[in-house]
Amino acid sequence: MQDILIKQEDSGLYDIQVEGSDFASAEGFESAIPVSYFTDSRAPEVQVQEAKNRRGWVGNILTVDLGRELGGLLWLLDQARITEDTINFAKSYAQGSLHWMNED
Structure with missing residues (x-):
């Protein structure tokens, strides 16, 4: 493809x-890897309480039936201080944004 x-x-x-x-x-x-890293997926309620601030890519509405979203949560760290925890979150979010590679 x-x-x-x-x-x-x-x-x-x-x-x-x-x-x-x-x-x-x-x-x-x-192209697939940068798009996966830098497209915002919708944050879960436990991380961002107010729905209007959860962001996400509008195209993910087309994949609701598949149970997956394009993108990742790296955007949540945009204003975070660089600490060991932030680095660990970044690694986890980056891996999560590429999860589709294991499924396909």
Whole structure:
């Protein structure tokens, strides 16, 4: 399966790549992994009580029947201090965002 190529630019930001008048394509995990890491999945109520602050990607509404969501919870650490606990949460959230690789 081919995906649209999303690549990290020299600025550090990720962007969709274009070839001529079409999107560049990627095979494998070149785009899938950054999309999984940096797409916000909806936070559970135990982590974010107020529903409007739980975020999440709107496209996940299409996968409700599958019982899984695209993305991860790395966004929860955006304002966190860098501590051993934060590093452990980051590792756990990163692994969780790639959980689909074990299922597919």
